[in-house]
Amino acid sequence: MQFTKKQLEEAAKKNIISPQQAEALQEFFIAQSQDVPRFTFTHVLYYFGGLIAIGAMTLFMNLGWESFGGAGIFSISVLYAAIGLKITKVFSAGDLAIPAGICATFVVCLTPLAIYGLQQWLGVWPDESVYRDYHRYIKWNWLYMELGTLAAGVIIAWKYKYPFLIMPIAVTLWYMSMDITAMISGGDTTWELRKLVSLYTGLLMIGLAFWVDIRSYQKADYAFWIYIFGAAAFWGGLSSQNSDSELSKFIYFCINLLMIGVGVLLVRRVFVVFGALGSCAYLGHLAFDVFEDSWLFPVSLTVIGLGIIFLGVLWQKHEKYITAKSRSLLPVPLRELLQARS
CATH class of the missing domain: 1.20.58 (Methane Monooxygenase Hydroxylase; Chain G, domain 1)
Known part of the structure; x- marks a missing residue:
């Protein structure tokens, strides 16, 4: 449960806590939540900038990069990754978890581009498709890029442990499931x-x-x-x-x-x-x-809707008892998870 500054001030006015305690609690909550994504101008800037950088090297990659050839694409990707890791390290040392996590995620998102460039460089790319098709079409030959991205994602996530790093891993798992299916079915998708x-x-x-x-x-x-x-x-x-x-x-x-x-x-x-x-x-x-053609259907839905509202009222009255009783029947790990989420 999160508390606003206004709520703490109201508690102080009612003498539940002192004004000094309200101020101290406010500072404590701010310190505790500084690494939690919130809808603030600072966090919007972090994510907006990060998503532009990530999108530039993934979704919005254009055909102009093909002119660099495989060796050029691979070299530029590695250079970008090295810069990204350096910035991540600087932000991490400064306890700036959110920008550090975004920069680390940028490095993971560079992995498929680097692997594509390496395959082009070595002459083992199997067809005429280009990198920008990676996010548009289902093909079995993306699997090397996906496996490499998973490996890089797991290694960097293990080192830095930022939740945002799980995003490219989740996307890659989704992509991989479709591409493996294409491979097993012989291209029939x-x-x-x-x-x-x-x-x-x-x-x-x-x-x-x-x-x-x-x-x-x-x-x-x-x-x-x-x-x-x-x-x-x-x-x-x-x-x-x-x-x-x-x-x-x-x-x-x-x-x-x-x-x-x-x-x-x-x-x-x-x-x-x-x-x-x-x-x-x-x-x-x-x-x-x-x-x-039934006039009774909207009436029935209205009754059902009002019944659900009434059910909510009953739930609110008996929520503590029902919650405690039902959670006592659950396995301990799940019970602890639900208590932490409350």
Whole structure:
């Protein structure tokens, strides 16, 4: 739970704490949260600058770089990486965790470009595709770049232990799942296959994120980005499945409700957002397709909505008892994780 300066001042006015204690607590909370990403102008500058630099060497890479040839691309990438590591070291020594993490992530994101340049230099690049296609198409020959990125990501994350470093690792795992599928299927990447791969890859990434969460919640939020891309891959694959069965559509709705529940339980908003989108899509299907001419459907939804609000009131009244009782039935690691998130 976070406290604002205004809340601390209100507590001091009611003599719960003294004004001196309120000021000391405010300074303590600021010191504790300086390495936690927040929506402040300083942090916006950090991430905006970092994402521009990362995007320049990944998503926005143009064909002009091909003129440097494999040796030139590799050499420039290594030079950039060396500069990035040096800046990371300087920021880390100055206890500037967020800019240090962003610069370290920049180095990891350079890895596929360096490997691409090295393969071009050695003459082992298998086709006419270029680096900018890495983020656009599914191909088996990206696997060397992805394996190298995972290795670099794990090594740098092990050394510096900044949560933002998990972002390129999570993205690479997602890319790799699709490219391995293309390799196994002999290049056949139909939409049906892509949807299934996305669905099951997302489930695996969510499981990995939960395992990371259990093991590392006391240190930092290393699971955040794995949850993000895992939930996106799972929900995207699930939502793109085709079905003419109303039962299947209802099961889809139930899975989305379950995602909302999991999001609330683990305090992970990404599950709540995707679950809410899926639930609304199902209700829209009922309104415009199944009960298109029924005047009773909006009335029923209104009653259900008000009933949920009433359920929330009951929950608020008995939250402490229900929470304590239900958590006592959970395994100790999960119980400790939920208590830390409270």
